[in-house]
Amino acid sequence: MLPNKKGLEIIRTYMKIYNGSNEDFIKEHLVKELIENNVLVETEDETYTLKSENEEEMMHSKVGALKEAVYKFVKPSNIENLGNPRVLDLCSGLCYNAISALHYNKNSKIDMVEICEEVLFLTLFLDIPFKEHEIIKDKVREYFLNKIGIKYKSKYDNINIYVEDARKFIVNCNKKYDIVFHDAFSPKRDPTLYTYDFLREIYKRLNDNGVIISYSSSIPFRSALVSCGFIISERESIGRKRGITLGYKNPNFKPNRINKIDERVIALSINAIPYRDETLNLTKEEIIKNRNIRKEKLREKLIKVGKYISTKQIKKGNIPEDILKIQEENLNSSEIIIKMRREFFKDIYDEIFSIY
Ligand SMILES: C[S@@+](CC[C@H](N)C(=O)[O-])C[C@H]1O[C@@H](n2cnc3c(N)ncnc32)[C@H](O)[C@@H]1O
CATH class of the missing domain: 3.40.50.150 (Vaccinia Virus protein VP39)
Known part of the structure; x- marks a missing residue:
């Protein structure tokens, strides 16, 4: 995703005339034009941010x-x-x-x-x-x-x-x-x-x-x-x-x-399935679509083997007691997550994570 299209268009017109000695001129006009077009926005610390392509998201909070x-x-x-x-x-x-x-x-x-x-x-x-x-x-x-x-x-x-x-x-x-x-x-x-x-x-x-x-x-x-x-x-x-x-x-x-809630969700929920881009050149649409397909495949697999728990239940802590207890161990978050996964999925662990 890129910054706002209108904003980029305006900036480009000034890039075309830039020659290194006209920075004061460009500053006076460019910033004013971006603000007037509501694409450059002042934030609470008085520094500025640009809107993104998707009007709801700014480059900064x-x-x-x-x-x-x-x-x-x-x-x-x-x-x-x-x-x-x-x-x-x-x-x-x-x-x-x-x-x-x-x-x-x-x-x-x-x-x-x-x-x-x-x-x-x-x-x-x-x-x-x-x-x-x-x-x-x-x-x-x-x-x-x-x-x-x-x-x-x-x-x-x-x-x-x-x-x-x-x-x-x-x-x-x-x-x-x-x-x-x-x-x-x-x-x-x-x-x-x-x-x-x-x-x-x-x-x-x-x-x-x-x-x-x-x-x-x-x-x-x-x-x-x-x-x-x-x-x-x-x-x-x-x-x-x-x-x-x-x-x-x-x-x-x-x-x-x-x-702790995130630890459990990352360990056991199908919502934790990562985005993939093996060739590092897919479009964002392809990456999202492929993940949705893998997520559905994982859901079906887990239902089939009786290991599906909804994210809502995982968040509430409604998971087997011995798995929940792992969160009390003196380990870092990544170790906790991997241990919860291994002990919950046991012999199907490799199969499950091959879908990841
Ligand atoms: C949230 S803003 C970053 C704000 C910035 N760090 C700063 O200090 O002002 C995201 C930026 O990522 C850039 N961007 C988007 N996709 C990119 C990509 N594939 N590679 C490099 N930059 C990318 C956008 O053009 C945008 O400027």
């Missing part, structure tokens, strides 16, 4: 675009306490996450990946109160000036910008990261970057103590992370009831557990 970057991504990543963190900023958009990462750790080395160059262009004309915005703007400027044939070399070698599909980037990437910011639109509307197959590629490119962070608490997403080998964890979020998700690679790490 209304509590604040910058605030969200700080409290949903950067602070939970513990970047402040790392030496020279290597950061993969997926879905860079208006660049709030990258700017905030630099603000909290100036030694960060950041690879930014964004499919839509128009949103990157827009950051040149926004007022974002962290001074590190100037660094990111300088890199964005380098990208757009080089594109129109004007030679310009930014002095900030610690930032790279890749304008491409994150799926393509990840398969061609041979670097390792300490932190991955995963900031795609919500999986219900676009699961492209929430599939087991994409997340597995991220897992391979994380350092042993690395972490992936997402604002999403989606069940199939968390379930996919468990299947990839991540230790899943959650933290309170600003502006929404459900927490953000963190996935750690180090199997010896024992982070906060996710809530």
Whole structure:
């Protein structure tokens, strides 16, 4: 899913006249036009966000675009306490996450990946109160000036910008990261970057103590992370009831557990069946349709072998006592989920999870 079509159209008209020396002119007109067309919207911390293709979803929540970057991504990543963190900023958009990462750790080395160059262009004309915005703007400027044939070399070698599909980037990437910011639109509307197959590629490119962070608490997403080998964890979020998700690679790490209801649902419900994209090039419609087919197949299989429990009953804790008791053990959430699955499905475990 992309940012709002009307918004992109407006930005494109200004991209066409951009020459590096008319930024003040563009700033005055572009921002005004986007606001007048109701596609650029002020959030509660006075920073701006763009509407998405689907009018109901914004690129950021209304509590604040910058605030969200700080409290949903950067602070939970513990970047402040790392030496020279290597950061993969997926879905860079208006660049709030990258700017905030630099603000909290100036030694960060950041690879930014964004499919839509128009949103990157827009950051040149926004007022974002962290001074590190100037660094990111300088890199964005380098990208757009080089594109129109004007030679310009930014002095900030610690930032790279890749304008491409994150799926393509990840398969061609041979670097390792300490932190991955995963900031795609919500999986219900676009699961492209929430599939087991994409997340597995991220897992391979994380350092042993690395972490992936997402604002999403989606069940199939968390379930996919468990299947990839991540230790899943959650933290309170600003502006929404459900927490953000963190996935750690180090199997010896024992982070906060996710809530117990989600643990049970991920372990036993057919709603936890992950999105798949084996070739990493399916459309969002294909990914959703294929998952629905596998989900139905799994439901039929579980009913047939007498192992189907509805999500409503699982949430209430109406599952066998010995399986429920596993949640009292001193394990991390991923270990709990895998143990509940193994002990509940027993000898049909492999068959069930081959449908996953
Ligand atoms: C929720 S916004 C991200 C906000 C951003 N992190 C920021 O700090 O402003 C989602 C972004 O993902 C981008 N996107 C969507 N699909 C993508 C893909 N397959 N690869 C890379 N970026 C993608 C969209 O263009 C949009 O800018």
